Amino acid sequence: MDRLAALLDHFHLAASVLNAGPLCYSARHPPQEGTGFLHILTRGTMDLTLADGPPRRFGAPVLILLAAGDAHHLGPGPEGAETLCGSFRFGAGNICPIYRALPSMLVTPLDRLSGMAGLLALMQAEMREERCGRQAALDRLCELLVIQLLRYLMDAGEVESGLLAGMAHPKLVKALIALHDRPQADWTLNGLASEAGMSRARFASQFRDTLGQPPAEYLAQYRLGLAKSLLRTGVPLDAIAGRVGYSSPSALAKMFRRHAGCSPREWRRADAQAGVE
CATH class of the missing domain: 2.60.120.10 (Jelly Rolls)
Known part of the structure; x- marks a missing residue:
């Protein structure tokens, strides 16, 4: 593991x-x-x-x-x-x-x-x-x-909250590894709880207390970060959507606007310009 x-x-x-x-x-x-x-x-x-x-x-x-x-x-x-x-x-x-x-x-x-x-x-x-x-x-x-x-x-348990604390948790880490390995999967709260070997309610509570955010919010941020990393390496937008768990480029663009305030193409242009500067 x-x-x-x-x-x-x-x-x-x-x-x-x-x-x-x-x-x-x-x-x-x-x-x-x-x-x-x-x-x-x-x-x-x-x-x-x-x-x-x-x-x-x-x-x-x-x-x-x-x-x-x-x-x-x-x-x-x-x-x-x-x-x-x-x-x-x-x-x-x-x-x-x-x-x-x-x-x-x-x-x-x-x-x-x-x-x-x-x-x-x-x-x-x-x-x-x-x-x-x-x-x-x-x-x-x-x-x-x-x-x-x-x-x-x-x-060493140096970090008491956040992802590293979750990765040190004997049960939460199982769900986190599965989520990180397969971001394209149709993850639900029940599915992640099952990966962790916990009840739905216990998993949701423990995840929020340890990582500081609900599982759905962490999943959305993880997919957004992965999409940005793929955009930066030149992967076509059509290919990115499926790889990060969205049914279409338009669904990915909707998530991008909600969390990043711009479309994927706008973000890629701004990121490229920032790299030049």
């Missing part, structure tokens, strides 16, 4: 390492909607300032996740800093259910991330040696780091 397979297949993960090694100067990161940041302090001290708060100093190895796309400022402390800093995005940006499920900020000491020790050691070895393909290797390793962080958030 792979909780992440369908999500990572439908919403392409791309990561890029921004700094690997000494943090020699202060770095300002402007707001980037739909983008998450990972800042890992491996040695020394580091100062982090968010747009709406005072600076915070970190003096021990730590991983900082910033998933709200907010502006922030990162700089070395008085002892200098060695860091691994990267950014990541999922297909369809902030409509991706994984991205929306991440905490806006998470600070975790590295010694708590024992399951990532091997990967972090490999990344540190890569960053300290100027070898061919270094940037590409670090970027791929950063993608793996994001996946391992998702595992950690689910397995």
Whole structure:
């Protein structure tokens, strides 16, 4: 039972390492909607300032996740800093259910991330040696780091509500995997409850309490995000409707207007224009 397979297949993960090694100067990161940041302090001290708060100093190895796309400022402390800093995005940006499920900020000491020790050691070895393909290797390793962080958030119970909490629930996860694997299915509340092995009433209540929204609303948002991801990759509109559970392009367009405020074609034009800019 792979909780992440369908999500990572439908919403392409791309990561890029921004700094690997000494943090020699202060770095300002402007707001980037739909983008998450990972800042890992491996040695020394580091100062982090968010747009709406005072600076915070970190003096021990730590991983900082910033998933709200907010502006922030990162700089070395008085002892200098060695860091691994990267950014990541999922297909369809902030409509991706994984991205929306991440905490806006998470600070975790590295010694708590024992399951990532091997990967972090490999990344540190890569960053300290100027070898061919270094940037590409670090970027791929950063993608793996994001996946391992998702595992950690689910397995350690770090997130109390939202999709990751649902994926950690022993029964809800069965319905979520089925929904993610087969978005084109004619899902009903009874059908999802059956996948979870729960009564209809118990499933609806537990789903709403855990994910913060009713099953039908989550399903509509998931299908919308998947449709946007497919539009972005150039899949024809006629093919998208059936793949995300709508009987026709017009039914898909109706859902798009209700949830996105525009037609699929209008969204694709605006998204392409934003990419050019």
